[in-house]
Amino acid sequence: MKLLIGPVLFIPGCLLDFLESLIILVELYQNINKGVTKMKALLKPVFYGMLVSVLTLAGCDTESGNTTSSVPTEVSGSGSYYHVSPSAGSSIDYTHNLGSTPQDVFFIFTNANASTVSASSISSSVQSEIEVPSVNEIQTLKLMTGDPDDLVAWARENGVGLRGKPEVSAFNNNPPTFGKTEPGINYQMIAPDPLYTAVNDTNPFMNTSTSDTIAATARAVVTDGTITLNIWVEDDSWDTGCPKHYCITQAMVDAFADKFLQPGTENDIYDWVTSIYGAPWGSHSNGSLIAETDPLEIDILFYDIMDDGNDPGNSDPNGGVLGFFWAKDNYKTSSIDYSNGRLLFYMDSVLSAKEDASTSWTIDDYWPAEMVSTLAHEFQHMIHFYQKNVTYNVSPETWINEMASMVAEDLVADKVWVNGPRGVSYLDDTSGSTGNVEGRLPLYNYYNEISPTTWNNSSPLPNYAINYAFGAYLARNYGGAPLFQKIVQSNKTDYQAITSAVTASGYSETFTTLLQKWGVAVLLSDQTDMSSGYRYNVGGGFASASGDIAYNVGSINMFNYSYSGLNGPLFYTPSSVSNHNKLSNTYVKVGTAQTGTFTASVEMKSGVRLTVVTKDSN
């Protein structure tokens, strides 16, 4: 234990990493003990070796003095990276012989603190101002902020699909009063009969209250032998001549039903998403919630979300809210009187029915394809609620839940034949080509300095973007589908859901090192030969498997994505960076086309890590 006390006491800035490492080892030990005896015998010496290493080296990262002369980790090709972890408040004098090939030099500041800190000051051997946008230019490039209604209007005008529905938050703000659940009583002893919906059944779905209803009719009832899917369509959205810009037809219903559930196995969104994340419902002991049914029934209601697709009345819709899942429907009506008492999620009928210009509707058209991806997204939320909220009685942080939904879209993209959040053709495993404005990553490039762990409810698009970027990185480096299964099927609700899953997948990372490596992966995503932990791009697909199902996600090159005329990630300059957001990376370009000896002096802030990346100048 003396070894523990020394470094912790004398290098307090390393305490966080030490504790995180210790937690990882404890979890590893628990996992080892779950193994068979022979595995225990093999793994225990490894565990004790790792324990000694952690105790010995805790807090003793690469640098703790005032000066460092680096030996960057070379990447074959044209990039290198080097993690520097100075002690609190120290100054780093960084020296790097760049050789004769012009190099761009980047500093990534990883703020491991849970609070924002002012920027580290940088002085370097670079004489001229670096040509990246100024602070003012950056700010004007940022998206609008404001109330959700403005966001929805903006999304409609700009062809952006939102998932989730603003007024639903009213439920969370003013929840109903519930009867007290008797602890320990299993209300699921006898599974009730399913609702047995039949085509042409009608139902007034309750929206925000018992009096606010959506008249709908069942247009498809499909079963694969185990699961039953009921697709409902709002009567006002039904068939040619409905009072909406675009109307749902039977062919459309059948096409969406085929995507979600088909007879057979491993051939639909239900199979592909549940194989990753688990079942959307099952046994539980909470008397306020609907019971498990046999067979399991899932309902999807297509209606004009936000009532913004009327013709006349609204302009031709080109974006807006695509779908949402609302957990109030998982409650019995005796608990929430306006619950629909079903496993239900909602899809926008008008965008689902919108065909591409000058063509007749097919499921592969732009908006219908987006809606297919939305099926996977919202279904993940439904599963997440059961797997985490109901099973473990804990609530995940929003960014974890949304990340899982976007990675679900990513993992099934080539199965549902939709490009997904990566924004590259599902037929193309490579990182695509430059000038790509599709998917979530163009916006990530503009907001790469925000924290993936926070959520801005009034302007969440950057949060969706950075959470996809981070989730895509995790999926491509730490196990793909099985990793995300571990993240969701866990009693952890915050970053520990990720670090625990990474550990259980056989890796040793803290959240801080994940952020640091992610930063390198972003900057060197135009390289296809990065080592594990630093990869976004291998020139092809990343394979994983869960159950009997194989998954594949394509490569990503952040420099291929463009937004508002800026290509690739947004970089700050030494003079324009003002702070480091909590639990985030800040990307600073400190040198362009440098040759010879590059030097820089950096005043580091407590809890902030520095990673230096160099790459051939374009």
Add this chain to the structure above:
Amino acid sequence: MQWQTDAIVSIKTRVLPAVLGALLLLFFGGCTVAHADRPSDIPGKVQIQGKVSVKGSGPHTYLCLSTKSGTDYRLEGGLKDLIWGRYQQEVITLEGVIARKAVGPGFPAEFVVHKIQSKEP
């Protein structure tokens, strides 16, 4: 005088323990309130300490304070936006009242914030 003796005995055997008990109750009771992460249901101000985060799937999101023991409180009140914008992922102590009980998974107790008591150093 007998009644005086009885009274003294009574003070020794009944009153003093009662007073000591009351003092102990006040002492520990005070500590409990000051560090409570599970406030009582009795209306009145209490303090809770925990990590601030946003929970729920978008946009059924709510601002949440999660205590060490794992209890969640949905934060409401005039300070909500300030806490939302500034304190996510940070540990803070809040003073306020519980407006609603927890209702089930995903729907925690509602805590109306009156004051941001302190931020963890």
